[in-house]
Amino acid sequence: MIYKVISKKEFTGFIDALVRSNSSFAPRQVDRDHHGNPVYQFQQVQSVDDIAFDYSATASSAKHFFLPFREELSRFLFHGNDWEQQITYEANPVVLIGLRACDISALNILDDVLLNGHFPSPYYLARRKNTFVIGMDHLPLADCFCKSMNHHTVTTGFNLFCSDIGDHYYLSINSSKAFNFLREFETRDPNFDDNCMLVERRKLIQNGFQTEIDVTALPTILDIEFDSPVWEKWGDKCLNCGTCAMVCPSCYCYSLTESFTPNLKAASREKELYSCNLVDFAVVAGGHNFRPKKGDRLKYRYYHQHRGFAENASQQICVGCNRCGRACLAGINPKDVINDLRMEKESCVTCVSSSPRKI
Amino acid sequence: MRDLRFVITPQDINREGFASSVPDFNRRSEIMRTDMGYKCMVTNIVRLTEQERLFQLHIINPVERALFRFRPGQFLMLELPGYGDVPISISSSSSNHEFLELCIRKVGHVTSALFTIGEGTRVAIRGPFGSAFPMDEMAGHNILLIAGGLGIAPLRAPLSWINEHRDRFLDVDLLYGTKEPAQLLFTWQFDEWKMINHIRLHTIVEHGDAGWKGKSGMITDLFNDIVIDTARTYAIVCGPPVMFKIVCSWLDRLGIPMNRMFVSLERRMHCGMGKCCRCMVGSTFTCIDGPVFDYWTVMNLKEAI
Numbered sequence: 001m002i003y004k005v006i007s008k009k010e011f012t013g014f015i016d017a018l019v020r021s022n023s024s025f026a027p028r029q030v031d032r033d034h035h036g037n038p039v040y041q042f043q044q045v046q047s048v049d050d051i052a053f054d055y056s057a058t059a060s061s062a063k064h065f066f067l068p069f070r071e072e073l074s075r076f077l078f079h080g081n082d083w084e085q086q087i088t089y090e091a092n093p094v095v096l097i098g099l100r101a102c103d104i105s106a107l108n109i110l111d112d113v114l115l116n117g118h119f120p121s122p123y124y125l126a127r128r129k130n131t132f133v134i135g136m137d138h139l140p141l142a143d144c145f146c147k148s149m150n151h152h153t154v155t156t157g158f159n160l161f162c163s164d165i166g167d168h169y170y171l172s173i174n175s176s177k178a179f180n181f182l183r184e185f186e187t188r189d190p191n192f193d194d195n196c197m198l199v200e201r202r203k204l205i206q207n208g209f210q211t212e213i214d215v216t217a218l219p220t221i222l223d224i225e226f227d228s229p230v231w232e233k234w235g236d237k238c239l240n241c242g243t244c245a246m247v248c249p250s251c252y253c254y255s256l257t258e259s260f261t262p263n264l265k266a267a268s269r270e271k272e273l274y275s276c277n278l279v280d281f282a283v284v285a286g287g288h289n290f291r292p293k294k295g296d297r298l299k300y301r302y303y304h305q306h307r308g309f310a311e312n313a314s315q316q317i318c319v320g321c322n323r324c325g326r327a328c329l330a331g332i333n334p335k336d337v338i339n340d341l342r343m344e345k346e347s348c349v350t351c352v353s354s355s356p357r358k359i
Numbered sequence: 360m361r362d363l364r365f366v367i368t369p370q371d372i373n374r375e376g377f378a379s380s381v382p383d384f385n386r387r388s389e390i391m392r393t394d395m396g397y398k399c400m401v402t403n404i405v406r407l408t409e410q411e412r413l414f415q416l417h418i419i420n421p422v423e424r425a426l427f428r429f430r431p432g433q434f435l436m437l438e439l440p441g442y443g444d445v446p447i448s449i450s451s452s453s454s455n456h457e458f459l460e461l462c463i464r465k466v467g468h469v470t471s472a473l474f475t476i477g478e479g480t481r482v483a484i485r486g487p488f489g490s491a492f493p494m495d496e497m498a499g500h501n502i503l504l505i506a507g508g509l510g511i512a513p514l515r516a517p518l519s520w521i522n523e524h525r526d527r528f529l530d531v532d533l534l535y536g537t538k539e540p541a542q543l544l545f546t547w548q549f550d551e552w553k554m555i556n557h558i559r560l561h562t563i564v565e566h567g568d569a570g571w572k573g574k575s576g577m578i579t580d581l582f583n584d585i586v587i588d589t590a591r592t593y594a595i596v597c598g599p600p601v602m603f604k605i606v607c608s609w610l611d612r613l614g615i616p617m618n619r620m621f622v623s624l625e626r627r628m629h630c631g632m633g634k635c636c637r638c639m640v641g642s643t644f645t646c647i648d649g650p651v652f653d654y655w656t657v658m659n660l661k662e663a664i
Contacts, residue, residue, distance in 0.1 A: 267441035285467035
């Protein structure tokens with residue numbers, strides 16, 4: 001990693017040059033919600049003026065550039081009684097600008113799951129290798145809890161990471177590609193003051209979190225509370241819409257569908273992102289549903305996010321961005337569910353408070 | 360046994376591929392086998408019962424056929440182009456490199472379509488996937504195989520292994536129960552198993568009919584007929600979920616160590632590679648960590664059986 005400092009004016013020029021010559025995606029304001037707050041999404045940008053650098057959080061995560069909602073895995077072409085299977089990877093080079101530390105952490109988790117397992121996914125690898133990631137730090141929002149998940153800083157998985165230090169950006173350069181791009185622009189090595197300001201910035205972020213979740217020994221607690229009534233309580237609220245998994249930056253479960261093309265000369269196998277909260281997630285052929293109740297499915301999601309992965313790869317899959325909490329139509333928030341679970345043994349019935357400290 | 364594992368270290372994912380075109384592995388490489396299937400010809404279809412048929416598959420490419428190896432207990436993804444793919448456990452002997460046998464029950468969309476095809480149809484298989492029964496570890500012990508209904512299909516592979524290496528094992532008991540006599544599968548092999556391979560076969564049906572001369576009742580009624588030397592016995596159990604609970608707890612009470620009882624679990628699978636998470640039980644994938652688990656692992660998995 002090489003560290004450089006660039007003035008904000010020069011940085012704007014750098015981003016503009018990058019955006020004009022590449023297919024680039026960055027946060028843009030797309031709408032306003034019913035409270036009047038702006039809604040941001042990663043969308044294609046043509047110039048640096050389109051980019052909302054001061055955005056709060058995007059409604060959807062950046063995972064859809066790597067795991068599209070629907071993706072063709074292979075195609076069968078029929079010739080008489082025979083067929084031929086074709087596989088192609090479509091991975092066009094893409095620049096992603098303005099990812100938060102938690103977004104990049106989520107990509108690192110996806111790398112771990114999809115590339116380091118028994119069977120690495122070539123589809124994901126093709127996209128991951130053809131993506132240039134520029135990260136930017138930000139002051140935590142009121143409901144972010146990434147510090148609790150230890151994902152408020154990131155050290156790998158990006159090409160370039162920018163920390164805001166007053167009128168300059170402190171750049172962490174993690175690839176030769178980024179280094180070469182930056183050669184044409186005026187940068188300087190960080191001096192003592194720049195380093196101090198970076199530390200100040202880190203402190204500001206560190207101390208800015210208003211929401212925290214106690215995740216100490218959470219895998220064990222989830223094991224102990226497997227039959228807890230808390231699951232039923234929150235499960236009853238759940239609408240089984242699957243929104244939480246769609247906006248989650250690290251959810252990757254999918255479903256395969258296969259269909260003929262209208263002329264019946266070919267068939268394509270497609271992958272669709274799925275959600276464990278959808279009713280038929282665990283239905284086997286013959287109709288038996290291994291998770292028939294709402295609470296079972298909600299519980300499974302928390303198990304996968306906070307317990308399952310901890311055993312397999314010694315880290316939890318949740319990065320603490322709280323997109324699921326913001327998007328949930330039923331108002332289910334990971335912070336409330338986990339705190340409720342911790343509280344359960346102390347006050348089984350009256351645990352409606354959102355924070356254990358209040359009782 | 361070919362290892363499909365292809366480890367990409369995190370250092371390799373340094374995004375240096377950016378701005379190049381499509382990556383270099385856009386060809387039929389080793390890792391592609393997980394998505395590109397082996398093309399197979401259906402050479403024979405045996406009608407076992409109204410609902411079950413035995414499909415015999417022959418991998419067309421001779422190189423692929425020579426490379427395809429599996430261990431007893433593993434499964435493969437059988438694909439009927441245009442309809443989808445289904446996980447099917449392999450019921451033929453692992454030493455048979457000419458053809459594969461898959462016992463398929465008509466239950467869903469793809470299996471119903473499979474029941475309409477004839478001999479000569481070309482299908483695709485991916486795999487083999489999953490864990491296997493530890494046949495080498497079991498050598499030198501008594502083996503107790505317990506099958507309920509279609510559970511005999513995955514047990515036929517380890518049974519073939521035992522038959523081919525019969526001198527390595529001591530007493531072998533096979534308990535096999537179904538609902539009706541007509542649902543007993545592989546009946547033509549019963550005599551072969553009993554007479555040639557010296558396997559003590561105990562069958563039972565829930566509802567016997569006029570022609571049925573054997574026992575009637577639940578599979579648990581067979582437990583009184585057999586003597587188990589718990590210190591020297593390995594058990595393999597396969598059947599519907601409700602059977603696991605009863606049989607395994609009975610074996611546990613008898614004193615067979617939990618790590619010597621093996622079960623084969625069933626879940627819905629879409630990929631077979633631990634990617635889609637459809638078959639996840641707790642923190643374990645049925646497709647890569649299973650389908651064969653020892654009972655200790657199953658006990659520790661919430662919601663497993």
